[in-house]
Amino acid sequence: MRVIVALSGKTDGYIPDRDIVIAFTADEEGGCCNGARWLFTNHRELVDASLVLNEGAFGFIRNGKPAANTIEATQKVSGGFTVTAKNRGGHSSLPRPDNAIYQLAAGLVRLSKFKFPVQFNEVSRAYFEQTAKIETPRIAAAMRALIRNPADAEAEAVLGRDPLYNSMLRTTCVATMLKGGHASNALPQTAEAGINCRMLPDARTSDVRAMIVKALDDPALEVSTPAEREPRPAAPVVPDVLRAVERVTQEMWGNIPVIQIMQGGATDAIPWRSAGIPAYGVSGLMIDPDDLRLHGRDERVPVKSFFDAHEFTTRLTKLLTATVPVR
Numbered sequence: 001m002r003v004i005v006a007l008s009g010k011t012d013g014y015i016p017d018r019d020i021v022i023a024f025t026a027d028e029e030g031g032c033c034n035g036a037r038w039l040f041t042n043h044r045e046l047v048d049a050s051l052v053l054n055e056g057a058f059g060f061i062r063n064g065k066p067a068a069n070t071i072e073a074t075q076k077v078s079g080g081f082t083v084t085a086k087n088r089g090g091h092s093s094l095p096r097p098d099n100a101i102y103q104l105a106a107g108l109v110r111l112s113k114f115k116f117p118v119q120f121n122e123v124s125r126a127y128f129e130q131t132a133k134i135e136t137p138r139i140a141a142a143m144r145a146l147i148r149n150p151a152d153a154e155a156e157a158v159l160g161r162d163p164l165y166n167s168m169l170r171t172t173c174v175a176t177m178l179k180g181g182h183a184s185n186a187l188p189q190t191a192e193a194g195i196n197c198r199m200l201p202d203a204r205t206s207d208v209r210a211m212i213v214k215a216l217d218d219p220a221l222e223v224s225t226p227a228e229r230e231p232r233p234a235a236p237v238v239p240d241v242l243r244a245v246e247r248v249t250q251e252m253w254g255n256i257p258v259i260q261i262m263q264g265g266a267t268d269a270i271p272w273r274s275a276g277i278p279a280y281g282v283s284g285l286m287i288d289p290d291d292l293r294l295h296g297r298d299e300r301v302p303v304k305s306f307f308d309a310h311e312f313t314t315r316l317t318k319l320l321t322a323t324v325p326v327r
């Protein structure tokens with residue numbers, strides 16, 4: 001989308017008041033060595049920007065109409081754990097109650113029922129405060145109640161049913177991959193599960209691991225120990241950028257709110273933000289929250305939303321880089 005904006009600006013004679021750098025990077029959730037981190041670490045002079053606009057936020061469609069736009073101000077951190085069950089194994093014709101696959105499966109069922117505690121930061125609290133203004137009365141009441149008291153079990157039960165709202169409330173961990181055994185006629189000697197966690201910005205990896213161990217409730221299950229990381233504070237959007245996003249949003253879709261959001265997925269904003277450079281996710285891409293297919297094999301967006309996002313990004317880029325009126 002940024003490339004399309006740059007090319008269209010070139011054809012219509014637009015001259016920005018500063019350099020606009022477009023960085024092509026891959027694998028934003030690839031951990032230590034993805035494209036953005038490599039580029040920033042090895043060639044910072046090429047991307048040492050004063051402001052970064054990135055993907056990572058959407059607008060929301062309700063009842064067929066745009067209801068809100070969002071701007072990603074902070075994000076959860078992706079972290080992986082491996083849970084392993086080990087067994088002496090044997091021949092499959094002589095089954096025993098102790099089975100690595102069954103042991104692992106039982107622990108995962110217990111993990112599936114575990115919820116990390118509700119915790120708000122400056123961005124997520126503002127998100128729920130603003131979203132309550134456009135939600136149904138029941139959902140809005142639950143949002144306000146949980147802001148007042150994060151331990152309100154009734155309000156948490158209401159919001160926890162929605163995957164998006166649930167992800168904004170807490171650290172989440174979910175089993176995403178399984179492997180086990182070595183032959184169809186042998187009892188499994190090992191079984192492993194990959195656990196993908198999306199940790200709150202200020203969470204510590206060691207604390208998350210300790211809670212996974214507690215939820216599995218089986219000391220025989222081994223849980224890997226990833227490297228610790230320093231917690232990162234949430235960073236609300238600077239006023240000038242927020243005003244620009246609000247202006248373009250209202251020009252295109254009328255009087256709908258712009259809501260700061262904490263992104264549950266990882267984006268390429270991390271290395272810039274860690275270096276103190278403002279980096280925000282904003283796209284103007286309007287989607288139905290009940291039809292999110294991110295990372296699915298049928299990932300898609302509405303055609304109109306695609307072209308609207310192009311127009312939104314064009315206007316926003318010009319507004320943030322123009323010192324003379326834009327025709």
